[in-house]
Amino acid sequence: MSRVIQIRDVPDDVHDALAGAAEAQGLSLTRYMLRELEHLAKRSQVVHENAATIRHAQAEVRGRVDRSTILATLREGRGD
Numbered sequence: 001m002s003r004v005i006q007i008r009d010v011p012d013d014v015h016d017a018l019a020g021a022a023e024a025q026g027l028s029l030t031r032y033m034l035r036e037l038e039h040l041a042k043r044s045q046v047v048h049e050n051a052a053t054i055r056h057a058q059a060e061v062r063g064r065v066d067r068s069t070i071l072a073t074l075r076e077g078r079g080d
Contacts, residue, residue, distance in 0.1 A: 005037075 022032030058064055 018033065019029050022029045025032065027035070
């Protein structure tokens, strides 16, 4: 079942930019915004899943792993 989302107080310049982007792609503003919201929801889910993976990995190594160690391990795994 679909639901309705209403957004108030959208600045004119934001509305104009979104309407222009929709028009450039041959979409109605509603269809364009729905597509963008779908992309946003998918990205949010990926971020959530990545955070869960990081928490799990940290629990496995029983501590915090810093960014540089993660990147070095990734590079090493790729043979960089």
